[in-house]
Amino acid sequence: EVQLVESGGGLVKPGGSLRLSCAASGFTFSSYSMNWVRQAPGKGLEWVSSISSSSSYIYYADSVKGRFTISRDNAKNSLYLQMNSLRAEDTAVYYCARVRGGYYGELSFDYWGQGTLVTVSS
Amino acid sequence: SHELTQPPSVSVSPGQTARITCSGDALANRYTHWYQQKSGQAPVLVMYKDDERPSGIPERFSGSSSGTTVTLTISGVQAEDEADYYCQSADNSAPYYVFGTGTKVTVL
Numbered sequence: 023e024v025q026l027v028e029s030g031g032g033l034v035k036p037g038g039s040l041r042l043s044c045a046a047s048g049f050t051f052s053s054y055s056m057n058w059v060r061q062a063p064g065k066g067l068e069w070v071s072s073i074s075s076s077s078s079y080i081y082y083a084d085s086v087k088g089r090f091t092i093s094r095d096n097a098k099n100s101l102y103l104q105m106n107s108l109r110a111e112d113t114a115v116y117y118c119a120r121v122r123g124g125y126y127g128e129l130s131f132d133y134w135g136q137g138t139l140v141t142v143s144s
Numbered sequence: 145s146h147e148l149t150q151p152p153s154v155s156v157s158p159g160q161t162a163r164i165t166c167s168g169d170a171l172a173n174r175y176t177h178w179y180q181q182k183s184g185q186a187p188v189l190v191m192y193k194d195d196e197r198p199s200g201i202p203e204r205f206s207g208s209s210s211g212t213t214v215t216l217t218i219s220g221v222q223a224e225d226e227a228d229y230y231c232q233s234a235d236n237s238a239p240y241y242v243f244g245t246g247t248k249v250t251v252l
Contacts, residue, residue: 057241067179067187067230069241081240117186128193129234129241130177134186 024048024133026118031138038108038142044101044118044135052076052096055121057131058103060114060140070116071103086112108142115139146170148231148244155250162218164247166231169212174233176214178207182227190229191216218249226251 030042044056058070071092072081080092091104101118116138119131148168156162166176175194179187189198194214195207204219218225231244 059241059243066246067181067232067243069239069243072240081238083239122189122192123234126234126236126240127174130175130189130192130232131179131187132189132192132198134188136186 024120026120026133026135028116028118028135028138031116031140033141033143034108035144036109036142039104039106040108040140042103042105042116042118042138042140044103046099046101046118046120049120051094051099055079055129056094056101057119057121058092058101059117059119059131059134060112061117061137062111062114065114068114072121073101105140108140110142113140113142146233146235146239146242148176148233148242150229150231150244150247152245153248153250155252156218156221157252158223159220162221162225162249164216164218164229164231164249166214166216166244167212168233168242168244170235170242171209171214171233172212174235176207176209177232178216179230179232180225180227181230187230221249221251223251225249 025047027045057072073092089107093102118135120133122132123129178191180190181187191207194209
């Protein structure tokens with residue numbers, strides 16, 4: 023059974039940092055691209071960042087570029103998101119999600135974790 | 145820019161048909177996927193590549209595409225289908241993955 027379990031969320035002051043983790047199990051983690059998607063309270067889904075299976079390709083949404091860093095450790099079946107210079111507008115539930123599909127035009131997210139809440143407030 | 149527009153809400157009586165649209169210029173030449181998100185839960189993929197249903201998703205969910213509009217149809221709606229639904233597509237340039245604005249489906 024595919025499982026994705028996020029951790030590391032919490033309350034942080036503006037300008038602070040936080041590192042999110044996503045532990046994967048039930049599939050060959052090293053074969054899949056992974057993503058972070060967030061959802062602000064009462065709002066819709068927003069893609070945050072993507073990393074390919076071997077970390078060769080990394081992409082960020084403009085809203086987090088230069089502040090967030092995605093990484094993975096295939097030996098530990100884990101995905102990470104280092105978040106620096108946090109702002110109030112980064113407050114959201116952060117989900118890790120597995121990518122399915124071959125070429126860009128067919129990429130979707132077939133499995134999601136339960137999410138971890140990040141609150142940025144003084 | 146790559147934007148996907150959905151109606152904010154759709155209301156339907158049990159047993160009736162709900163149709164949720166997703167519109168965007170970019171959809172004419174790429175696939176669209178759909179997610180169901182029940183209150184307090186993570187999203188679940190209910191349709192991919194316009195009209196393909198993942199295993200475990202009921203047959204009452206179907207998808208179709210016409211030009212720049214994609215439609216998720218729920219036939220014989222059940223109370224358990226009440227949720228927010230999001231469309232999504234991907235691109236090979238920023239912003240790479242885009243979600244629609246979301247549609248709240250209410251079962252009357």
